[in-house]
Amino acid sequence: MMLKYFLILAQTMILFSIVGCWDALDISRQAIVSAISLDEAEDPDQLLVGVQVIIPQKVAGGLGQQRQEGEPFANYFAHGKTWSEAMRKIETQLTRSLFLDKTRVLIISQHLAANGIADVLDFLLRTPQSRHRILVVIAKEAPASRFITIVHPLEKETGAALEFLLANQEIHSQTKPISLQELMGYLSEKSVSPVVPVVTLTADKKKLQAEGMGVFRHDRLVGWLNQKQTQIYLLLRNKAIHTLLTTQAPIGPPKPVSFILERGTTSYEPVIREGRLLMQIKIDAVFELIEQRTVIDLTKPETLKTLSARLALQIKEDAQSLVALAQSEYQSDIFHFGSYFHRKYPEEWRQMKENWQEEFFPMVEVQVEANVDIYYTGKTNRPF
């Protein structure tokens, strides 16, 4: 009886040693990748892939543990016909195996993005190691590989730096981070296009900064939204948080007044009338006045009314020009007009959806209505 139990135990133990450990890899044998850059190579068939690998000893270290000097990361680059080929070449320079699970940011150069990103993303979507919450950004006016070499004084690695940079900008409605997962959603639909955050180098080429967003048509980068356009775009998409808008004072000398968005909703009403497409956009927003460089007396209700009318007009004009830009120049339905038509006119939509962005979206007539209220004027009423 005891022998039987012993044999069962022994067999179980043998089973463990046979089955186990096949993908056991100690974390000290893995190279944690923080960010990946994708560039086009000189040879158009090739990709230039760069990875930023974290050096843990230089990042972590509490009391008693001496943090080592130097950059907290190392960069490796390699060319390849495919992404995976390039990754293999990178591994030839590495003593540890690449660990992609913790990658936070994928930086794609603007030229590569202009040629289409669907094919290059395939590797990341296919490998079980990657996470689909990787943020995707477009590198503007500099190769993507340049960005992963920049040292950030506050953050340790580029991945974290870019993630926090975008998150910080999102609060101010100056950009909207997009994950690989969301990007996949856009790419799988023909009637809508993604807008991807853009980073660029500062004038001294030593730091990086967020700069608006990049507009895609399907999977190709077709143009840019500057900071102001991004703000209006996010307001139109109901994604605005603390948008800062500046307008000219309508009374007195033409000096600027700044407002911050308190809350805003944009509602869409699609109409199909006699074969013509019409989109009625209604923006309702409440703003707080945070700064004025004039001497307007804000205690008078009429003043606030004039101010809000001025602001509403500006928003309306900006929105109209932004929609016109998307319609005429980019032909890219970044506002999801299609989904509103789809919901209200499912029958008509069936005929339009194949060529929505190229054919129908530019033809949509847009009416913008903006209602602005100024509820708050800060802690002081009267200017000095």
Place this chain on the structure above:
Amino acid sequence: MKIRRPRIVKHLLPASKPAHGPGETVRHEGSYHPQDDTLSYSLEQNIRLLKDLFGNVSDLMVRNLEITPTEVTGAVVWIDSLVDTKIISDHVLRPLISLKTRDQVEGIGLPTLLEFKNSITAAGTFESASMQQVVAGLLDGKAVVFMDQSLQAFLITAPGFRERSVEEPVTEVVVRGSREGFTESLKTNTGLVRKRLKTPHLRVETLVLGRQTNTRVNLLYLANIANPSVVAEARDRISRIQVDGVIESGYIEEMIEDAPFTLFPTIDNTERPDTLVAQLLEGRVGIMIDGTPFALTAPVVFWQYLQSSEDYYLRYPMASFIRILRYMAFLASLLLPSFYVAAVTFHQEMIPTPLLIATAAAREGVPFPPVLEALLMELTFEALREAGVRMPRPIGQAVSIVGALILGEAAIAAGIVSSSMVITVAGTAIASFVIPSPDAAIATRLLRFPMLLLAGTIGLFGILWGTIFMHIHLCTLRSFGVPYLSPVFPTNYAGIKDIFIRVPHWAMRSRPESVLWRKSRRQSPDTGPPHPPRNGG
């Protein structure tokens, strides 16, 4: 007549057959097995029999009483080391000797049996005609008065050995609650329970266990609450024990538990009279053993090991919070090192990035794989703990200093173990200290190692495997017929009120059904939350 042991003293043995002659009745080996139990008419024979039986030990005292100048008509026998000689001299010897004097003055002759008995003023005095009882009485700290020409002897209770006084229990400390703990004396312990349970339904059955030690064991239960079949089962199991000695409750526990090959205890023990009373009130039986402050209780359920008596003394929100904390601590104590090992070996993507980087930095240059590191650290911790418990107190402190210095400082500085592993092991240790019952902590302490091996070889899958097997095992366990995981599995919703949280006392209306096997109320049906009168009355 062959005496079957253990026997229930409560039912005194009936007077046995006439004597064959005392000298032949004794076998001088091991213990006392008399062929014939009755005393002899001859005082001399009785004394000789006792002296032969005890082998003329120096502490067997015999004081002869000479009632007439020439004749020895009585004798007082006691074992000096067990008896309070002051009681003997004041309440036995002095009245007996003065009795003699009065008789001589008045010249009436020898005193009658009644006169003899009445002159003994000690409280615990009773007669016996059984040699066996006399011997048992002597060994139990009684003095025996023999009289010539009498088949009766008087046993006088005069225990004289030192007892520890009632002190605060060491193993189950509470902030709020009774400070009394059991002592080594069965009589004191029974009194501590009786004091709290003033009901005639409290039954105390005394059994004598141990062929050599003759240890008294008390079986306690509430006749109107406890399940009679559980009581009968407990009595039966205890009666079956036939060993040389019962020194501590652990001897009985291992002899009567349902599942002898499990790591999980199926009999609880307590050092606190209030805990025992609470258990009795829930229909459990208590087993108290002379010579140990630990009383056993059965049947038990698993959840009981994560409860403390203070849960019922603190207000219920705090008690519930502490209970939830204990469940988490139980899981942590069992699984924390395994989770750590599985995560750093197989599932790095599960760890948040900054923590992963910190862990990777800490593991840099550590010579052992995580599973080996964890095993080493856990074994070291267990060794330190054992050293700390067993060492005399001044040395124990040195042990902990050495342990803290070597493990906490030097080992990390030298890069032999990673700091994250030390944190994990320390967290596990703290969690295991949170478990109130040392018996349940033993299960987690031992199961931690197979879990570590599983985690180190097949990762989270192994932990899942181990946990499932542990659950299956727990589901098969029973304690005196009560499923070990009840009232959760099988589910009894009224019982769950007192498992994961503790509901207020006024909401705990029923007694635990899983223990009693029947529905019963412990409160009057209209008990509810207190309603103070408004407007001050």
